Amino acid sequence: MSSAPMSDPQVTPVHDTLEACLRAVLAWQERPMSSASLRARVAGGREVWTAQTLLEAADSLGYDVEEGEFDAGRPSLPPLPAIALTRQGTALALLSMHEEGRVLVVDPDAGEKPVPLALDELYDRLSGITYSLALRDIPVTDAVTGAPLERAPLGRHGHWFWGPIARSRGVYLQVGLAALLVNVFALASSIFSMIVYDRVIPNNAIDTLMALLVGVGIIFVSDFIIRTVRGYFLDLASARTDGAIADALFEQILDAQMKTRRGSSGALASTLKEFESIRDFLTSATLTTFIDVPFALIFIVVIWMIGGPMAWVVLIAIPVMLLAGLAVQPAMSRLIKESQEDGHHKHAILVETLNGLETIKALGAGALLRKRWQEAVAHQSQVGLKSRFLAQLATNVAALSQQAVQVAVVTVGALLMTEGQLGMGAIIACTILSGRAVAPMAQVTQLLTRINQTLHSYKLLDNFMKQAREHPHGHSSMAREHFQGAIEFRNVSFTYPGAAKPTLQDVSFQIAPGERVAILGKVGSGKTTVAKLILGLYQPDSGAVLIDGVDVRQLDPSDLRRALGVVLQDVWLMGGTVRQNIALGADFPTDAEILHAAQVSGVEEFVRLHPQGYGMRLGERGEGLSGGQRQAVVIARALVSKPAILVFDEATSAMDAASETAVLQRLAQEIGPRTFVTITHKASLLQMVRKIIVLEQGKVAAQGTPEQFMRQQQAQAQAPTPGAAGAVKRAPA
DSSP states (O other), rough: OOOOOSSOOOOSSOHHHHHHHHHHHHTTTTTOOOOOHHHSSSSSHHHHHOOHHHHHHHHTTTEEOOOOOOOOOSSSOOOOSEEEEEEEEEEEEEEOOOOOOTTEOOTTOSSOOOEEEEEEHHHHHEEEEEEEEOOOOOOOOTTTOOBBBBTEETTTTTEEEHHHHTTEEEEEEHHHHHHHHHHHHHHHHHHHHHHIIIHHHHTTTTHHHHHHHHHHHHHHHHHHHHHHOOOOOHHHHHHHHHHHHHHHHHHHHHHHGGGOSSOHHHHHHHHHTTHHHHHHTTTTHHHHHHGGGGGGHHHHHHHHHHHTTTHHHHHHHHHHHHHHHHHHHHHOOOOOHHHHHHHHHHHHHHHHHHTHHHHHHTTHHHHHHHHHHHHHHHHHHHHHHHHHHHHHHHHHHHHHHHHHHHHHHHHHHHHHHHTTOOHHHHHHHHHHHHHHHHHHHHHHHHHHHHHHHHHHHHHHHHHHHHHHHHTTTTOOOOOOOOOOOEEEEEEEEETTOSSOOOOOEEEEEEEEEEOOOEEEEEETSSSHHHHHHTTTTTTTTEEEEEEEEEEEGOHHHHHHTEEEEESSOOOOSSSEEEHHHHTTTSOOOOHHHHHHHHHHHHHHHHHHTTTTTTGGGOGGGGGGGOOHHHHHHHHHHHHOOOOOOEESSTTTTSSSSHHHHHHHHHHHHHTTSSSSEOSSSSSSGGGSSSSSEEEEEEEEEEEEHHHHHHHHHHHHSSEEEETHHHHHHOOOO
C-alpha cells in the first residue's frame, strides 16, 4: 500500500442519529423516506448531520422548526413530535404521548420502532436542547385570483417564487408601516417652509423659528433612522427570499427528469441567469419605490388642503407620466423577449466554445465560432439599442412632466396669490409637495421596463419549474435499502424526446442476481440507452424495467442509484482532489475503503508518484489527468460504496492494453457476488462475463454464452452465412 497522503480524513460515524430521528418522524406521520432519498434533498450530501443540517432538511420537507431548551432541574416536554439531543451527543425522536407518564420514543441506536419510555428515564438522558417539528400547511394558490393551482411548481415554501415572499410578509407589513411614517414625516419640510414664510418672517418670530427647527430636526433624525431600518429589513427579506428561490431553482436542475431537458447546456444556464433580473427587482430601492406610490395620495390631499386648485396640476401630470411609460411597453415586451432569446443563443455559443476549446483549436474552427458569436452580439446590440431608446423616451417624458408640474404649480399659486387666496409660504409648500407626489411616479415610469423584463424572466423560470421531477413534492416511495441485483427488461420500447424513431423496440431479457453480462452492438444500437434505463434516468415508453422484480418507476431514484455503481460513457470529474472525486456519492467512505477501490481501479499506480497523493487537485472535468486515468478514478468511484449492481459503459475504452489487462484482472476478483453489466466493443471484457446480449437497431438480436458467441464469430469469419446471428440467438441462454 502506498504511503501517499490522504487529504480530508474522515471518521466513519456509528450512526447519524439526527438523520435517523428525522426519518422516524417522517415515518410516524406516514411520510416514509429512505436515507438516500432524504440526503438527496439536503445540501452537503454524505456529511455527518449537524443541527443546521437538520433545520435545513426539515425546512425543505415543509416543517417549521422551533428550537427549545429546558432546565434539567425542571424539565418539561416540548411540542411533539420533536427531536431531542441527549447527554451522550446522540439524538432521540419524541413522537407523542403514549400514556400517563410515558412517551413514544425512537432511539436510532436501539432500532427504528417506537417504544414507550418513562418521563423520568427520558429526562435523565436528555441534554435539554430540543427541536419541535410542525408541518406547514402551505396553500398553493394563484397570486392574482387566489384560485388553487393544481400543477403549481413547488419549492420548500410552497410555490417556488410566491412562497418565500409570503414567508416574509411580516417584514413587508412592517416596512409598509414604516413607509407611512416616512411619508408623513416628508410633510415636515413643506409645512416648515410655509409657516416660516407666512408667519415667522412677517412677524419676526425668532423664538417660533427656533422651536420649529427643533421639531423639524427631531422629525428629520427620526426619518433617517426609519429609512435606514426600513432599507435594512427590506434587504434582509430580499436576501432570504433570494436564497430560497435560488435554492429551489438549483434543486429543480438536479431533480428534473432527463426527458424534460431541451436545448443546450448554455441555453439552460442562460435561462437560469434570468433570476438575476428578478433578484435586482427585489432590492430595497425598487420595492421602496412601489411602496411609496400609494402615499402620493397623502401629498395630493395636503396640497388640496393648502393650495386648493394646485392639486389639479399633480392629478393631471400623474396619468400623463404613467401613460407615457405604458405606451411603450408593448414594443418593449417584444424587444425584451427577442433580446432574451438572443442572450440565450449567445450564451450557448460561449459555453459550447469553452467546453470544446481544445477541439476547436485543433480543427482550426475558431473562425466559424467567432462569426456565430459576432452575429449573435450584433443582433442583440441592435435590439438593445431599440429598447433603450424607448425606455429613454418614457424617462424623458417623465422628467419633462416633473419640470412642467413645478412650473405649473408656481404659476397657479401666483394667480391665486394675486387674488389674495394664498400666501408665499403656501406656494413654496405646495411646490415641495408636488415634487414629492410625482417623484415616485417618475421612478415607476423608469421601472416599468424592468417590470417587463422581470415578468418575462419569471415566465421562463416558471415554465422551467413546471418540468417533471424525479422527486415530486408531496410524493414518497417505500424505502428500499437493499437490493439483490436482478434486472429484467420486459417488452421495453423507448424513444428519446424529439427523436424521429425509437431507440429501443420491444426489448426483453433477464439478468439474474450476481450474473455477469456484456451488452454488445454496433454504434446506435441502443446499448447506452439500456444503461440509462437501468439507472432510472429515463422511463420506458412502454413495457417495464424491473429491479428485483419491482418496476423502477416505483423505486425512489436515490435508493436505486445508491445500489448502483456506474461508469458512464461520458466520464465526468469535478474540480477538487482525487479523494473527493472517488468518494463522491458514497456514504462516509473510510481511507481504507478509498485506498482499496483505488488499488483495484489503478488509481493508486499514478497517485502514489504524485507529491500530494490523493490530495492532488484536478481541474474542471478532470483536467490534469489522461483519459485512461480519468476512467480509473471513475471506476474507483463506482466500487467504493460496494453497490449490489455494477454498470460499466465502455469503462476501459481510453486505457492502454497493459493497464486495461491489469484492471480487468483485479476487477474480476473484486466483483464477487455482485451483478455486473458491461457495455463494450472490446473482446477483452468478454472474459469477465458469463452471458452476452447483442443489440441490433434497438432490438435483441442474440443472447448466449461467450463461448457460443466466439464460436459463432469464428464461423462467420470462415464462412459467413446470413443465419449466423440467428444461431447465437437460438443458443441456450
